[in-house]
Amino acid sequence: MIRIYRRKIDDLRRVVIPQQMLNGINVKPGDLVDITCEGGSVRIEKSMPTCWLCRSDENLVEVEVEEQNCMICSRCVMRIQMALIRRQRRLKKYYTFEAAEEIAEETAQQETEE
Ligand SMILES: [Zn+2]
Structure with a gap:
């Protein structure tokens, strides 16, 4: 009862x-x-305690955000890491492409000067 x-x-x-x-x-x-x-x-x-992002209560890691301790699950940490890696790769590609263009331009200028 x-x-x-x-x-x-x-x-x-x-x-x-x-x-x-x-x-x-x-x-x-x-x-x-x-x-x-x-x-x-x-x-x-x-x-x-649950994950600050997805509310999961598994494999939590304490992270300090704006002087507050927040819990983030290892899965979300992994997702953030993967997003950062993808972003870094995109930036790298961009810079590599830009650098390649600059080199091509410089080479073309040198060839016309010769
Ligand atoms: Zn999470």
Whole structure:
């Protein structure tokens, strides 16, 4: 049988959650909780660290972003690395192409001078 606790919401829309319930979900004062609303019910769960980008909770790495510690999963780290590598390759191609054009122009000028 589900035990129902009846509480009054105060003027600041706060409600005291019974200690037994918090113990049941391993939450103590100062912990973060996630509050969601679905199908007319409000759900409170212990906040678990998740990836800042995809919300996954697997293989998290702590990263400092603007003086805040954020968690990013290794999959997202890999995606970022791959995007950077692709970008670097594109830039390299561009610069290589530009350098090749410059060399071709210089060679053409030298040939006309000779
Ligand atoms: Zn992720």
